[in-house]
Amino acid sequence: MTQPVLDVRNLRKWFEIRRGVIPRVVGxxxxxxxxxxAIQPNQVxxxxxxxxxxxxxxxxxxxxxxxxxxxxVVFQGTEVTRLDARALRRFRRKAQIIFQDPYSSLDPRMxxxxxxxxxxxxxxxxPDRRARRERxxxxxxxxxxxxxxxxxxxxxxxxGQRQRVGIARALAVDPELVVADEPVASLDVSIQAQIVxxxxxxxxxxxxxxxxxxxxxxxxxxxxxxxxxxxxxxxMEIGAARDICEAPRHPYTEALLSAVPNPxxxxxxxxxxxxxxIPSPANPxxxxxxxxxCPYAIAACAQTEPPLEPVGAGHYKACLRDDAP
Amino acid sequence: MILTPRRIVxxxxxxxxxxxxxxxxxxxxxxxLRSSVAxxxxxxxxxxxxxxxxxxxxxxxxxxxxxxxxVIGFGAAVVAMAIGAPVGLFAGYFxxxxxxxxxxxIDLFVSLxxxxxxxxxxxxxxPSLQNLALVLGFVMWPGVARLVRGxxxxxxxxxxxxxxxxxxxxxxxxxxxxVWPNTMRxxxxxxxxxxxxxxxxxxxxSFLGLGIPPPTPDWGGMVRTGYDFLAINPLLSLxxxxxxxxxxxxxxxVGSSVE
Amino acid sequence: xSALLEVRDLTVRFSGRGQVVNAVHRVSFDLxxxxxxxxVGESGCGKSTIxxxxxxxxxxxxxxxxxxxxxxxxxxxxxxxxxxLSDRAMQAVRGNExxxxxxxxxxxxxxxxxxxxxxxxxITQHQGASRTAADDSALGLLKQLGIPDAERxxxxxxxxxxxxxxxxxxxxxxxxxxxxxxxxxxPTTALDVTxxxxxxxxxKRLQAQTGMAILFITHNFGVVAEIAKRTxxxxxxxxxxxxxxxxxxxxxxxxxxxxxxxxxPRLDRAAPGGRLxxxxxxxxxxxxxxxGCAFHPRCRYALPGLCDGRTPAxxxxxxxxxxxxxxxxxxxx
Numbered sequence: 001m002t003q004p005v006l007d008v009r010n011l012r013k014w015f016e017i018r019r020g021v022i023p024r025v026v027g028x029x030x031x032x033x034x035x036x037x038a039i040q041p042n043q044v045x046x047x048x049x050x051x052x053x054x055x056x057x058x059x060x061x062x063x064x065x066x067x068x069x070x071x072x073v074v075f076q077g078t079e080v081t082r083l084d085a086r087a088l089r090r091f092r093r094k095a096q097i098i099f100q101d102p103y104s105s106l107d108p109r110m111x112x113x114x115x116x117x118x119x120x121x122x123x124x125x126x127p128d129r130r131a132r133r134e135r136x137x138x139x140x141x142x143x144x145x146x147x148x149x150x151x152x153x154x155x156x157x158x159x160g161q162r163q164r165v166g167i168a169r170a171l172a173v174d175p176e177l178v179v180a181d182e183p184v185a186s187l188d189v190s191i192q193a194q195i196v197x198x199x200x201x202x203x204x205x206x207x208x209x210x211x212x213x214x215x216x217x218x219x220x221x222x223x224x225x226x227x228x229x230x231x232x233x234x235x236m237e238i239g240a241a242r243d244i245c246e247a248p249r250h251p252y253t254e255a256l257l258s259a260v261p262n263p264x265x266x267x268x269x270x271x272x273x274x275x276x277x278i279p280s281p282a283n284p285x286x287x288x289x290x291x292x293x294c295p296y297a298i299a300a301c302a303q304t305e306p307p308l309e310p311v312g313a314g315h316y317k318a319c320l321r322d323d324a325p
Numbered sequence: 326m327i328l329t330p331r332r333i334v335x336x337x338x339x340x341x342x343x344x345x346x347x348x349x350x351x352x353x354x355x356x357x358l359r360s361s362v363a364x365x366x367x368x369x370x371x372x373x374x375x376x377x378x379x380x381x382x383x384x385x386x387x388x389x390x391x392x393x394x395x396v397i398g399f400g401a402a403v404v405a406m407a408i409g410a411p412v413g414l415f416a417g418y419f420x421x422x423x424x425x426x427x428x429x430x431i432d433l434f435v436s437l438x439x440x441x442x443x444x445x446x447x448x449x450x451x452p453s454l455q456n457l458a459l460v461l462g463f464v465m466w467p468g469v470a471r472l473v474r475g476x477x478x479x480x481x482x483x484x485x486x487x488x489x490x491x492x493x494x495x496x497x498x499x500x501x502x503x504v505w506p507n508t509m510r511x512x513x514x515x516x517x518x519x520x521x522x523x524x525x526x527x528x529x530x531s532f533l534g535l536g537i538p539p540p541t542p543d544w545g546g547m548v549r550t551g552y553d554f555l556a557i558n559p560l561l562s563l564x565x566x567x568x569x570x571x572x573x574x575x576x577x578x579v580g581s582s583v584e
Numbered sequence: 585x586s587a588l589l590e591v592r593d594l595t596v597r598f599s600g601r602g603q604v605v606n607a608v609h610r611v612s613f614d615l616x617x618x619x620x621x622x623x624v625g626e627s628g629c630g631k632s633t634i635x636x637x638x639x640x641x642x643x644x645x646x647x648x649x650x651x652x653x654x655x656x657x658x659x660x661x662x663x664x665x666x667x668x669l670s671d672r673a674m675q676a677v678r679g680n681e682x683x684x685x686x687x688x689x690x691x692x693x694x695x696x697x698x699x700x701x702x703x704x705x706x707i708t709q710h711q712g713a714s715r716t717a718a719d720d721s722a723l724g725l726l727k728q729l730g731i732p733d734a735e736r737x738x739x740x741x742x743x744x745x746x747x748x749x750x751x752x753x754x755x756x757x758x759x760x761x762x763x764x765x766x767x768x769x770x771p772t773t774a775l776d777v778t779x780x781x782x783x784x785x786x787x788k789r790l791q792a793q794t795g796m797a798i799l800f801i802t803h804n805f806g807v808v809a810e811i812a813k814r815t816x817x818x819x820x821x822x823x824x825x826x827x828x829x830x831x832x833x834x835x836x837x838x839x840x841x842x843x844x845x846x847x848x849p850r851l852d853r854a855a856p857g858g859r860l861x862x863x864x865x866x867x868x869x870x871x872x873x874x875x876g877c878a879f880h881p882r883c884r885y886a887l888p889g890l891c892d893g894r895t896p897a898x899x900x901x902x903x904x905x906x907x908x909x910x911x912x913x914x915x916x917x
Binding site: 050051158161188189190191192193194196197200215216217218219221222223245255256257258259260261262263264266267271273274275276277278293 | 626627732746747748749776777778779780781782784785803804805806807808809810829830833834843844845847848849850851852858859860861862863864866867882
């Protein structure tokens with residue numbers, strides 16, 4: 001068994017809630033609460049969830065853009081949470097992020113060349129200006145942007161083009177792990193497929209490990225090897241993409257899949273419509289966090305928090321009941 | 326920079342003031358310091374605005390006065406920017422205790438009327454070209470810091486800042502490459518407004534007797550002395566007064582027209 | 585039975601900075617009473633503008649910028665062209681005859697008034713009911729919408745409610761005067777997928793109860809299949825295909841529709857590793873449309889000499905089915 005590129009154990013991120021004239025901590029927003037998973041080399045792990053699930057915070061915590069409250073993040077054998085500033089900088093060379101919003105993730109005052117060159121400059125790669133420019137041009141070429149984009153500014157580009165620039169920037173330092181945070185959510189439908197294809201091509205060509213964060217399970221099914229379903233900061237189910245999508249073993253996964261509108265008018269199926277709203281992560285339900293909306297909830301669900309248990313090869317679920325769904 | 330009518334007018338007025346300051350020796354019809362027997366004479370062909378109580382040509386003094394005012398104006402604005410911008414950047418970006426202290430300081434200064442503060446300090450240190458620029462700069466820096474800090478707070482949340490952190494950028498790198506360039510525009514606008522405030526306030530200080538000592542032509546001081554002779558030749562005050570107005574307006578129009 | 589809404593040659597132009605942009609170009613369609621029609625397309629295709637035009641909310645400056653006819657059959661029976669109505673007359677139409685809900689409920693709800701106040705305001709404005717009667721109606725409405733603890737919801741402010749709840753409130757306000765047509769402009773786009781399912785279910789139920797027609801504007805083909813019987817696909821300000829959802833989705837005639845449907849990642853199809861057939865290029869800016877067919881630079885069936893010169897018209901290809909493509913007969917296979 002090869003060593004995983006990323007091994008996350010018991011990750012927690014709790015945000016403090018302060019109230020009062022002299023601010024005191026009155027509670028916590030448990031954005032990420034005891035999350036564990038691993039990503040193998042050249043594998044895509046999808047993190048699926050809705051708002052309040054904590055999936056974005058997980059992505060940020062891995063890279064220490066947000067400091068984890070507790071837990072371990074082991075990247076290629078090194079514990080990331082305890083790196084000092086220098087070592088953290090070196091780590092950043094190996095683990096990068098693609099942001100959701102292509103409009104605000106590029107500095108409007110910089111040219112495309114400067115934006116893509118920045119990681120190279122910060123990391124001290126290619127100090128020679130001319131070599132650097134060539135490298136930037138090659139990077140842009142790898143995302144299908146021609147050399148004429150070097151001089152342009154972000155405002156002259158379309159959403160899809162900006163996202164490509166974001167991808168080029170993430171790949172500039174030759175990372176081994178890329179966190180893609182909802183990379184296609186802000187794009188037009190006809191552009192989404194282009195970017196998804198691009199990500200897959202790059203992943204294959206460069207041997208990347210990818211953490212693909214999205215609320216769109218259909219995209220995830222297409223891209224990911226394994227999927228982890230997250231709800232209110234906890235993993236509900238994790239397994240091979242096909243298992244999760246075709247034979248879900250957790251009520252939330254089942255409901256999530258059922259809620260995805262299917263562009264096939266003939267395939268009308270019995271839809272599970274969950275009642276109620278997603279609870280606030282500042283005040284999660286006791287026991288199983290999903291119980292307030294779960295159609296299979298029983299009394300025990302309010303008392304015990306279900307641990308992740310295996311239900312198949314590499315397939316785990318966090319549910320007290322064995323017969324749901 | 327798109328040239329709106331507002332900006333064009335402002336730039337023209339600034340150009341006029343700068344021309345007077347730079348080319349005073351060339352365009353002024355007379356020596357501003359040369360007194361003559363023909364004191365308090367009315368406007369004539371030789372003296373477009375008349376002469377003052379020491380027989381000196383008012384127009385020439387107004388033109389030369391531009392030099393003094395602009396030196397003080399720019400000097401004060403530079404001082405304000407040199408202190409205020411770094412403080413605003415630092416406090417805005419790092420937050421925490423430094424920010425709390427800065428905000429308290431800013432609020433303190435901003436709540437006091439600038440003129441009064443400048444007055445008090447000038448009385449203590451004595452008026453001179455240098456002192457005036459320094460004092461006014463000192464009075465203005467919290468306003469600059471407040472503006473810069475506000476802008477930094479907004480930019481700090483932008484995703485491209487997070488992106489810069491994600492590639493390993495140090496705070497110094499991020500501030501110099503991302504935060505400051507996106508703040509510069511606002512800071513530049515504030516610079517122009519600071520110049521206008523400084524000229525106006527220094528003229529006010531001169532009017533109150535705390536300006537550059539004579540015989541250097543100084544608009545505020547000229548307004549003051551002309552005040553005694555309003556009945557004889559109002560242009561002794563109106564001339565320099567108009568010069569202050571026009572110059573201050575020019576800088577203000579340009580500064581306030583930046584969104 | 586005559587149509588509830590008849591739109592003929594609707595054209596909306598926006599002018600600014602010396603440029604004139606055709607947001608909507610000669611769009612015509614009918615809406616029958618009680619029918620749900622989906623207007624689907626990507627950003628900038630003009631679908632939202634059509635909704636705003638029907639409500640008289642486009643805000644176009646010059647008279648020539650909004651042309652065409654929008655004939656509505658009022659509840660009382662009379663038929664009027666909404667374009668010819670004064671603003672005052674339109675105020676009586678909005679909410680009463682035609683209501684609209686938007687994507688961002690937070691910006692459509694007034695943050696300084698309680699939910700109850702806002703529903704009541706809508707009712708009293710149009711029906712002149714007394715305050716108690718309006719309060720009762722509001723409560724009844726929220727209950728009908730399946731909002732738990734409706735009394736507390738009435739007393740709440742918009743920011744205290746979740747996104748799904750705010751959307752329900754907006755629906756409640758929209759339906760408070762029983763309009764015969766509801767225009768829903770991307771109402772579920774900003775919502776989580778499980779909440780979206782709730783709202784869609786709700787709209788279907790309400791439609792069955794009230795018999796109102798729905799013009800559902802969206803970019804999501806899945807949602808179209810869930811909620812609509814008929815659909816109109818838009819591209820660059822024009823309708824490029826229209827017909828029954830089952831037919832359009834199974835046998836799309838317009839290359840754009842077909843390519844778009846093919847490029848969608850599906851839960852029920854294709855294993856990972858394969859490539860999604862993507863549409864090359866990007867959506868043209870309305871101020872720089874290509875000559876001839878607006879889609880031709882991205883179309884794999886485009887014939888040089890034909891598609892880049894002639895602008896295709898909307899042709900009837902079946903019963904109640906139209907397509908805008910010069911080559912649709914050849915591609916049909």
